[in-house]
Amino acid sequence: MRTRLEVKDLAMEYGKKFLFPDFTNKLTWFVAGVGGAVVLTPTPLKLIVYNWLVDLLDANFGNKFTLAELSPNAADYWVGAALIVGALLHNIANRYFIYKGQQSSLAHVRGQVSKIDKELFDRFLEDFPSGSESINMLQQQDFANSFNIAKLANLEKFVDGWNIVEREFLDVELEHMRKELWDICSSFCYKLSLGAYDLNGGPIFSCIPDAYRGTDNWPKHVDDKIDELNKLSTSCFERYKEFVRFGRKMLAERS
Structure with missing residues (x-):
């Protein structure tokens, strides 16, 4: 059973990870970068990039791919936002498992320290x-x-x-x-x-x-x-x- 102090420390730890996520993970960087590019890139430029990708695929695999017509007001901002949110959630989940692993290791170390100190304390009471x-x-x-x-x-x-x-x-x-x-x-x-x-x-x-x-x-x-x-x-x-x-x-x- 967790003490109130431990619950408070855990909440602060998770809050810090959510507000200040760690972007050292390469997958998080890549997905968030793609999402940011989708959100920030103007629609005409995205159409050029999409058409280039379709042409590249068609040149290698035949005319199997087509691209639906996109109007200027159909900017897919929600796709970029979803990628960014997904990257953040992935990062938080990654840090959660790291945190749990560290807590488990710390608990083991504390248990070993307590065992050693208890044995020494018993020795003191004998002497x-x-x-x-x-x-x-x-x-x-x-x-x-x-x-x-x-x-x-x-x-x-x-x-x-x-x-x-x-x-x-x-x-x-x-x-x-x-x-x-x-x-x-x-x-x-x-x-x-x-x-x-x-x-x-x-x-x-x-x-x-x-x-x-x-x-x-x-x-x-x-x-x-x-x-x-x-x-x-x-x-x-x-x-x-x-x-x-x-x-x-x-x-x-x-x-």
């Missing part, structure tokens, strides 16, 4: 599922408190493995959102790696330096670091939700 501990941590963790770094395994897998050409979506908008998600997640991981310290060899980490841990008397740069990490983790979570929702909706519409 970075919405129910993973990484997503829960991005949503809930306050980095003023200690945390288990192992819970960020899925996030790190996404950052490490999804910045290569094989992980790019063919759909431009979907790929743009994937790249934005990767950028913000990569920035978060980088900032966390610079601002977190392991406790007794890990896997528990803290963003509070040893000298201030266990107290509330932190210098401003520690507060700034914690605030930055909390904001980045929230941004990662929000971008993740937007990407997953958009991907599911877009791929479902194109399936």
